[in-house]
Amino acid sequence: MLRLIIALLSGSFFGAGLFISGMTDTAKVQGWLDVFGNWDPTLAFVMGGAMIPIGLAWALSRRHVTALTGQPLPPPPSREIDTKLILGSVLFGIGWGLVGLCPGPAIASLTYGGPGLYIFVAAMLGGMLMAPAARRQLDRAVPAE
Template identity: 50%
Template structure:
């Protein structure tokens, strides 16, 4: 059942990206080009997503556990460290140059674009490389990005 819900959720997410224009690199670059020919339409897509997500998360906080799991896994860290800031900058630069980020890139694979395939291969290689060169956490600290609540 979990696999079926995951498939349905991923499909719905991908369709939302497609219908919202997030899978069109030109549209994304137009949105990020504040000094040129700015296209603000993706702000409405993001605003709509926030209008659905924020109240949903508030409702989920009232539940003791998810429907199909033992517990929720939500971030608990509140500090900003160099790896987080560096990763955010790298993500933003890559998004601005390519007009793609992980979700839309994976959704774009259905169209068979060689450029998108190259992006996804490079993205996976970057994830693999990050895991190989990541520094070890100090004794007593956790390297985990999320914690159970």
């Protein structure tokens, strides 16, 4: 039960933060990405603000092996920069630049986003369903470095 309450509170804070910061406004995100045009630097403050709590969480997690809910904490992510990371980052960036949304803000915008957003979320979910097969294919094509 504690895990569900924490998930509800975390998701609520995250969604509210996305909305208040303007991350659900595709024009604001695309303005951030338009570095050679009418660049909008305000999104840097949102990203910087997100780095503070995650930095604190990583620092605290080094001293603990379980979460507040008693479940084991996952190991730190790999710091290796490989072909898969670069390819995934490029694909994510293309989608983010074309639409102006990434998964969190897209889901937070579902209640008012309109038909274009529904198509984006459907395509995103389709990509998530296809990801395991694509990952296996990529693992065969690009061996570990």
